Amino acid sequence: MTDPGSKPIEPLDRGKLRVGLAIAVAIGVTAGLVVALATGGKSVVAAASKLPLGWLALALALSALSWLFQGLGLAALTRRGVKGHVLGMTAAFIGGDFAALVTPFGSGSIPASVFCLTREGLSAAESSAVVAMHSVLTGLSFLIMGVVAAIVLQAQATATRALVWSAMAIIAVALAFAVWLATRPHWAIGRIEGALGRPWLATLLGQKRALHASEIVAGEAHRFADDIETLTRERPSRLALSFMCVFASRACLIVCLPVVMYGLGSRGPVLPMLATGVAAMALAVVSPTPGGSGAVEGGTAVLLVTQAPLALAGAATLLWRGVTYYSEMLVGWLVFTRYLARRPKP
Numbered sequence: 388m389t390d391p392g393s394k395p396i397e398p399l400d401r402g403k404l405r406v407g408l409a410i411a412v413a414i415g416v417t418a419g420l421v422v423a424l425a426t427g428g429k430s431v432v433a434a435a436s437k438l439p440l441g442w443l444a445l446a447l448a449l450s451a452l453s454w455l456f457q458g459l460g461l462a463a464l465t466r467r468g469v470k471g472h473v474l475g476m477t478a479a480f481i482g483g484d485f486a487a488l489v490t491p492f493g494s495g496s497i498p499a500s501v502f503c504l505t506r507e508g509l510s511a512a513e514s515s516a517v518v519a520m521h522s523v524l525t526g527l528s529f530l531i532m533g534v535v536a537a538i539v540l541q542a543q544a545t546a547t548r549a550l551v552w553s554a555m556a557i558i559a560v561a562l563a564f565a566v567w568l569a570t571r572p573h574w575a576i577g578r579i580e581g582a583l584g585r586p587w588l589a590t591l592l593g594q595k596r597a598l599h600a601s602e603i604v605a606g607e608a609h610r611f612a613d614d615i616e617t618l619t620r621e622r623p624s625r626l627a628l629s630f631m632c633v634f635a636s637r638a639c640l641i642v643c644l645p646v647v648m649y650g651l652g653s654r655g656p657v658l659p660m661l662a663t664g665v666a667a668m669a670l671a672v673v674s675p676t677p678g679g680s681g682a683v684e685g686g687t688a689v690l691l692v693t694q695a696p697l698a699l700a701g702a703a704t705l706l707w708r709g710v711t712y713y714s715e716m717l718v719g720w721l722v723f724t725r726y727l728a729r730r731p732k733p
Contacts, residue, residue, distance in 0.1 A: 401727070407489035408720065411677035415713070418684040419705050426688060426701025434651060434702035442650025446643045446710045453639035454481055454715070460524070460632030463625045464517045465509060472507075479503040482726050483518075485719025488678040488712065497522070499723065506726045521629065528634045529669060532641070536665035640711045641665055644687075647706045653695045663690040664707075671712075678716070684708055 423431045458477025462469045465476070483500025487493035497518055504514035641664035645657045653660075667687040671679030684704055691700035 404486065404489060404495070404723075407486075407495070407677050408716070411489045411680045411716070414676055414680035415678075415684065415708070418681040419708070422684050422688045422701050422704055426692065426704075427698035430698040431701040431705070434698045435706055437652070438647065438650045438702075438706060442646060443706075443710075446646045446650070446707075447714065449639045449643050449646065450710050450714055453636040454718075456632045456636035456639065457484075460629040460636065461504075461517060461521060463629040463632065464520055466513060468625075469628075475507045476504075478722050479507050481715065481719050482723040485716065485723045488716050488719065490677055491675050493672070493678075503723070503726050506729055520626070521633070524626070524630045524633045525637075527630065528637055529672060531634075532637065532665045533669050536662035536669075637668065640668065643710055644703070644707050647710065648691075648695065648699070648703045651699050651703055651706075653699055653703070655694050659694050660691075663687060663694070666690060678712055683712075 427434075454477055455473070457480040458473050458475075459469060461476040461480055462472045465472065479500065480503075482503040483496060486495030486499030489495065500518045500521075501511065501514040504517060505511055509517065641661055644664040644667075645660040648655070648660055667679075667683050667690070670682045670686045674680075674682035676682060687707065688701060688704045691703055694700070695703070
């Protein structure tokens with residue numbers, strides 16, 4: 388459904404996305420080389436090459452299943468519901484998440500996700516409300532998983548525990564602020580309208596443009612607030628379904644780590660491996676580098692060397708990162724490029 392007065396959402400600049408993609412890959416390759424050299428060099432490559440294709444296929448299937456769960460979670464938040472819209476919402480998630488993977492702190496995720504959702508027929512206001520609520524649910528899932536992982540990793544080094552708990556604290560603060568805004572959408576809109584009515588905007592843009600901008604933003608903002616209230620008050624079951632899907636999606640990516648580890652021959656306890664996956668994904672969220680490149684590889688390797696032989700830990704780090712991060716980056720680039728060349732659905 389589209390609002391007649393809605394303006395088209397402009398995506399991020401393609402040039403900036405290409406630069407972000409190049410930076411993310413460069414940092415990731417450099418970090419991968421450092422991990423490989425620090426954990427055994429050629430023996431890491433030899434260990435990675437021994438991963439059976441069946442185990443690799445299982446890990447890739449789990450990664451793809453995580454995308455499908457995200458699409459189901461997004462569809463549950465829309466007015467039109469889940470039936471017949473899961474694949475479109477899955478594509479919108481992959482396209483929007485691509486920008487998160489190649490921008491610092493995932494800063495490109497929100498504008499790119501809104502853009503992709505409008506290409507699937509949602510209004511700008513509904514897209515913004517869906518993305519905002521999806522972000523809150525994602526943060527909540529990370530927080531729950533992260534606290535459990537931090538408790539499981541209590542036996543690790545003090546620095547490791549401090550790293551995990553710090554990441555959880557940052558996510559908790561951001562989540563609390565997002566929830567506070569989500570429960571007061573019209574209050575937030577009032578503050579935005581007040582800011583738009585200030586003389587500085589007319590001085591900056593000119594009186595006519597400032598008035599036009601205020602009208603557009605105010606209209607979309609009120610629709611956004613209405614959609615947020617509809618989600619929180621009239622569709623609690625949809626919120627619950629979306630949260631379960633987001634949780635299941637992240638769980639699929641985390642389970643990929645013990646799948647890779649067992650495929651390489653490790654037979655250690657599964658719980659620390661799962662906790663390591665949670666900690667690594669939390670690092671990806673709070674790291675300033677695109678997609679957590681560098682921080683995730685280093686953090687994962689540090690945690691895994693306490694659970695498995697050095698070369699196996701290095702190989703598992705590189706393979707897991709390739710399955711859960713670089714595969715989505717590749718597919719996301721293809722999907723986002725397709726959205727750029729496509730008109731919005733009616």
